[in-house]
Amino acid sequence: MFGLAGLALSGCAATPAPVVTVPAGMQYLYGSGEAAALSRQAYAGLADYVRASSRAAPVSVVEGAGPCGAKPRAIVLDVDETALLNLGYEYADGLAVRPYDPARWERWERTGARAVLPVPGAVDALAAVRAQGVTVIFNSNRNAATAEESRAAIEGAGLGPAVHGETLFLKGDAGGGSGKDARRRLISERWCVIAMVGDQLGDFSDRFVGPAPVRRAAAQAAGAGERWGHGWFMLPNPVYGAGLVGTFDDVFPVDRRWADPAARKGAK
16 A cells, blocks of 8 residues: 555656746746836936927927916826836736736735836936926826825835825726826826826827727827827837737738748648
8 A cells, every 4th residue: 555655646746847838928028138128218218308308398298288388397107017017916917817807906906016116217217307307197097096005006116206196197086987088188287298108009198999900000190100209108018908909800911911832832
């Protein structure tokens, strides 16, 4: 009996543990030097743009905001995957990929403040922006009900201050939905927004809706295309968002497809 038990145990011990592979998008955003370089590049461009803007009359980059007049200058940026990397939350999702659950995300907002890191380049860039006398305002789709916890996450990562209703605006603060235009209008009543930063097109305007080809065309159309790097600064996010939705027909134009000639010969 001992021999059989020993054999069984040795068999269990010999069974290799399953290997969990980091999802490709998460490896790129949270683990690659390339993503860190892109983020630093975007934030360096932001800081340079703000410094250059200080020598000219301020112009708002919020669509429909109107003239700035004597309003003080500000920049507006998203939080998740723009200012903060949600490493703890995405680690758990990477181990067991699952559909988005708002209740689970709210639990993360309430308890995950210590499991984040600042996006590369953000701390230095925001310090440089503030040194120019420009206010930094966060506009996030985190919940207004967890404002205190989000403040703690932002300030704990060295990105603050973030004061709810003043320099931190959240879902539920205006309009109640996930669209950010209402909050941008609210911010623009007091501030001249000279730059915006985000990882989704919706961080710049709510008009970027529709299937992949429509969104791609809109991002390059007049009124938007010339903004990138000139008041609008986009960061990489291959982990989640509308940018990851598209069919083969959406992504690959019919007149730009290729079939390997060697494969066709082999089929004969």
